[in-house]
Amino acid sequence: AGTAGRRYRLGVLDGDGIGPEIVPAAMRVVDAALRAAGAPGVAWVPLPFGRAAIDEFGTPVPDVTLTTLAELDGWVLGPHDSASYPEPHRSRLTPGGAIRRHFDLFANIRPARAFEGARAIVAGTDLVVVRENTEGFYADRNTRAGTGEFMPTADVAIAHGIVTRPGVARVAHTAFDLARRRRNRVTIVHKANVLRLTSGLFRDVCREVAEDYPDVAVDDYHIDAMTVHLLRRADEFDVIVTENMFGDILSDLTAEIAGSLGIAGSLNASHERAMAQAAHGAAPDIAGRGIANPAAVMLSGAMLLDWLGARHGDDPLRRAAHLAVAGVERTICDGTATPDLGGMAGTGEFADAVVAVISRLH
């Protein structure tokens, strides 16, 4: 039972570097996919973020951005180049991290699918890494509880890792719910043989949650063994759930195994909200030249549509998500690509091609 036919309001935060080029390209694709799926268009709400917001508001994440986002269904976040910010902004939490933490977006969802015609390391790869986003050794950057790192003397550095039962349970539910919409398999990745308490708790809570999903097959691997299994047979995995640092590393590996780190999309989600964000950065070296590849943010936008569709039981939205992905895939496969993929298309030209493909697909 859902709210199909509703008109969603989505924030759009262009960000730095190539952001103002690739984010509007992704909006065009989302619009085209919704149209093709017969769904109502979204209302886009542009919000200040990043370097431009520092100049205008004195901070990369102004209060008006946070209060407006709180009222929206989701948003598309462009990349940020916080290394280029003036102090004190450079040494603070990155602006993307600040938004993630403010809204407690605890699950980072990173699909790795070998596109037709892509040079995948393992052909047929079609998996999703669900990474816990607030705990583990990265807790200081993200979490409510965060203890972070410290140096008791100039020669000793210490980092804490935090794992909590509720923190693991919620991300495990995200993974198992997702598996039910895919191929009904979840793989838990941990290092419980060494990190007996922390990684052990992660594995055990995931196993407990699995009992609520008798229809979903579950197995678990140590992180080191998992890298080997992925290189040899990534095509056999469906949903992989893991803690923060392992997920950071594994999701880059899986994207590349699928042949596509450069075009990897991702979604950061809580139960209430989702934020589409490409896996790549602001690429300042090519900004302003009209050659940036918008595929990753397009695919992230498609993930946002799929998430909204699942959350609201809104099938046309999920159909639109599918059309957007298929449009990007077919366009690249047909030989229209930006220079990073060896093609000659500009950002706008690539977006034009994807929009045209989508209008022919449905």
Ligand code: ATP
């Ligand atoms: P961050 O610290 O923000 O993750 P990074 O150091 O990983 O940034 P990126 O900004 O992702 O760096 O850029 C890495 C390289 O990939 C650069 O040479 C950049 O031009 C290229 N690149 C990244 N994204 C794109 C894109 N969408 N289209 C084309 N090239 C890109």
Ligand code: MG
């Ligand atoms: Mg990077």
